Amino acid sequence: MPCAGRGAGRRGCFRKGKDLVDRRRFLAGVGAACAVPFAGAPLLAATASGTVLTATDVHVKDYPTVEAVRWIGQTLERETGGRLRIRQYHSGQLGRESEAIDMARYGAIDMTRVYSGALNNAFPLTQSLCLPYVFDSVAHMRRAMDEGVGDTVLRGFEHRDLVGLAIYDSGARCFYNARRAIVTPADLHGLKIRVPASDIFIRMLRLFGANPTPLSLGEVFSGMETHMIDGAENNMRSFHSSRHFEAARYWSQSNHSYAPDVLLISKRSLAALTAADRELMIATARQSVAVMRALWDRSDSAARKAVVDHGVHTNEVDLESFKHASRPLLQEYLRKPELDTLYRRIRDLA
Template sequence: MKLNRRTALTGAAAGVALFSIGRPAAAQATRMRFAHPHPTSDSWQTAALQFADRIKEDTGGEYEVQVFPNGALGSDQQTISAVRGGSIDFCITGNPFFTGLAPVLNVLDLPFLFQSRAHVATVMDGEIGDGMRAELEASNLRALATWDIGWRNLTNSRRAVATPDDIRGLKLRTTPNPAHIKAFELLGAVPTPMAFTELFTALETGTVDGQENPVTLILNARFYEVQRHLSLTRHAFTTAPFCMNNDKFAEYPAAMQEILLAAGRDMAVAQRQMNEDAEATSLAELKSAGMEVVEEPDRDAFAAIVTEAVEQEFVAQFGSDLLDQIKGAAG
């Protein structure tokens, strides 16, 4: 998605002029590295490449972003650590991998919290989202925007899941987020946190019985090759902070900061739309690939078991104000 050039290039042109002063015309571009764990077929890769194009264009070619997908530069936690340390410039991964640094972000992964994609956008693109992104600055991360992973659904290799009883005893890969872990413990599963880059092999070897992710990522990561059953539980919506090193961000002139922020925000909107557009076609492809799909599991029964109990743990630690603001933003 392109910026409106009549408005966006005002700041961008100032940035280009600022960085070009005194620089030889043939000077080599400054290269920046962008790492993420998703496959090249995923919307993160498409949006990352578009972000790279924007930065090159809006800086007159003085900055070039190299994109490294599929965990090429490390696991979720490794890339976050590398961005904090400054050896990688940008990273994106799911919100659950940031909650160890900013535990209040755990609120975003509470089960059945978001009512719609519009609800997610209202929260993440407004003052609530600004406040949560700012929580990462103490860990030397500047969240330029919030992209998404999407509605989480359950897959496994053992049986169809239509009711909470069907989950009992399944060993499921989860994120390290406390809300995810607690919810599956309440349902009688055996939650097993691990990096996304390790997941396909764990499913293939039977280290875990199943996992939970959006249908777009289940398709793009080819989990259908090692999972038979898909249940559209939509038990949580996962957002994804798009971050860079905060010290590096602070060192840039205001014009360059605005270029980075504008590109990050625009790509967030574009990437979310890519995911939404791909949901229906991804589900159809998963069915064609042989997955057996429970399209209407008893979501109310799942919610009755996990929602209040997991929210109470969050409120006991952080109070209810932020949770109430997010719920109130549903309209």
């Protein structure tokens, strides 16, 4: 029986019975793998009928990134006659993004889709994607990723036991809250706003005058209900799929970040495949970007209509005031030569 109740879709869940047992067994195996990081084989499972890779995502089952990875699995299964498959755990069933990153590094899971902001501290090149107002639009972000910037960032994962497969959209990140419309940074003063666990986002919110509160995505709704936080910042698709619009009635189109998502695979898991299967995996993952983008464009428009129909108040902001307030943060990070180089490449494609 599927999970029921208001929180089921937001926090993710397993069905009772066999699925619950499977989850416990899986997490027990994950714990053993992470306890001895470099001993034994990765979780990638070889069975009599072929190889099954495990993929995780904190988003719900119909989210574009989840559907794109599902498409990868279907393509691999078709191209290999069922010999290579992907088993997905969506809706945060196996934990937070920070946990998924470590599990993939240690080979306890094979693949994961994570937000680039969650990668900033361990993988510095991803900081270039999360700087405030580095991208002007979704089209600009896609152009930069397609014309070399994405490949440079993806190569930066290999020194820490991961391989970057693809970069997916994450839309325009904007502010939403339960208190008031945000037009200038002054309107954020005193508000407790959830941010991802990224130094860039924490410091950016402080420059805007807000009180940044790092929380996992699954804690945001209850945080707003209990008034632990006043709001958050995210893209419209996540605002809708997480049902945060039920608690936050104000959406302000700040567009302060277009930081994308990254699809990663354990270096050990990829190495365990045959050369032909590795090539197929990498090529299929790259092809999935177009699939994801088409899904994103349709679902983003539908999500916006749904939240407006629900009664959420939307407004434009004074973009120049936000850009001005975030400038000290941008200048500080651009003192790093590698980030300055990537920033200039991105801006040249604006």
